[in-house]
Amino acid sequence: MSDYTSWDQLDHAEDHIVFPDNIGTNISIDETSLSQGELYTVVTNKAGKGRKGTLIAMIKGTDSETVKKVLRRKIPFQKRRMVKEVTLDMAASMGQIVRGTFTAATLVTDRFHVQQLAYDAVQEMRIAYRWEALGRENTEMELAKKVGRPFVPDRLENGDTHKQLLARSRYLLFKNKGKWTPSQIWRAELLFRYYPSLKQAYELAQSSGHIYHTVKDKGAGFTRLAKWYNEIEKAGFNSFNTVSRTVQQHYQTILNYFESRSTNASAESFNAKIKAFRSQFRGVRNVAFFLYRLSKIYA
Structure with missing residues (x-):
């Protein structure tokens, strides 16, 4: 046919x-x-x-x-x-x-690939903290078993354990804080209190999106992107090493976005x-x- x-x-x-x-x-x-x-x-x-x-x-x-x-x-x-x-x-x-x-x-x-790199760096930090929390909890469970008492994990004000807090914060770290639900606001407050480095990393990732949303010309984009790069370098987070190297290698083609916003x-x-x-x-x-x-x- x-x-x-x-x-x-x-x-x-x-x-x-x-x-x-x-x-x-x-x-x-x-x-x-x-x-x-x-x-x-x-x-x-x-x-x-x-x-x-x-x-x-x-x-x-x-x-x-x-x-x-x-x-x-x-x-x-x-x-x-x-x-x-x-x-x-x-x-x-x-x-x-x-x-x-x-x-x-x-x-x-x-632009979305650049932003995704920053979001992935934040998630890498969150996962590392979660593994640490899992390790601590396993150690505490073993100690409780040795002394013959039941294991009762520490719970935070919202009912999460540290392990749960880090697992359940995954999606809120992708979102702008203006779009958080009330429970996510509470969870983020606890997350950033106990893990201040995650707050700094989250703000770094969000600021990349802010640059793309607010900058209208290539010259201003050059200045803002350079400042963002310096902030990444100053923060010294290992998970952001890929972000800083990528920005450095693709600087010109990243800046070309501000000419046509394609x-x-x-x-x-x-x-x-x-x-x-x-x-x-x-x-x-x-x-x-x-x-x-x-x-x-x-x-």
């Missing part, structure tokens, strides 16, 4: 599908898991708005040389020169692909569409046929 057997990309679909006519001035590049954890590099046109004309390319793997070779071979140079801006995450391979393929484009590091949200949204489409197929048994059906909707 379909033209699948005569599809012009069928012979190489499992390795790559490319649609040069869908190229635009503003594009995104990301990776997605397609079948059994197999990664594909996905290039999309923001002007497509997640509909027909969105998909530019899907290429098996994330190796920069492999992806560059396919894009250069399948998309004419003049079309690649049309691209003026590419949003991407902080993976080194993605930057190499863009610089080697879309040579006239400005690279913009996605993000990789369209790519993340397209990845969500792929996952939803995949669930309709109950997985991907025939990769080529799956990509054929996907291209009929989005290419």
Whole structure:
């Protein structure tokens, strides 16, 4: 019933599908898991708005040389020169692909990936404290057992033990304090009283979002980002080492956000569409046929 057997990309679909006519001035590049954890590099046109004309390319793997070779071979140079801006995450391979393929484009590091790094650093500290609390509780349980008395853990004012306090604070540490529920406000008050370093780390993570929300130009962004970097360095938290190194390595592409305020949200949204489409197929048994059906909707 379909033209699948005569599809012009069928012979190489499992390795790559490319649609040069869908190229635009503003594009995104990301990776997605397609079948059994197999990664594909996905290039999309923001002007497509997640509909027909969105998909530019899907290429098996994330190796920069492999992806560059396919894009250069399948998309004419003049079309690649049309691209003026590419949003991407902080993976080194993605930057190499863009610089080697879309040579006239400005690279913009996605703001949400920068913020996520800071949030992850806070969670790393919370988890470390939780392991310490678990260790103390296990030691106390063993001591109680040795002296033949029941173990009764210390409870805080809201009824949590330290272990529970740290476990139950996970989600509030992702949220702006203005969005905390009354119980989260109480829990955060206790958390920051007993673990003041977590309060400092939480405020560092939140301030990254504040920079993106309030700064309107690249010059001010440069100043605010430099101050934030200095605050991270001054805090001296080991968990923030990755954050400071990443900011240092991607400083220019992070700052490019303040010129157009572009993000990789369209790519993340397209990845969500792929996952939803995949669930309709109950997985991907025939990769080529799956990509054929996907291209009929989005290419």
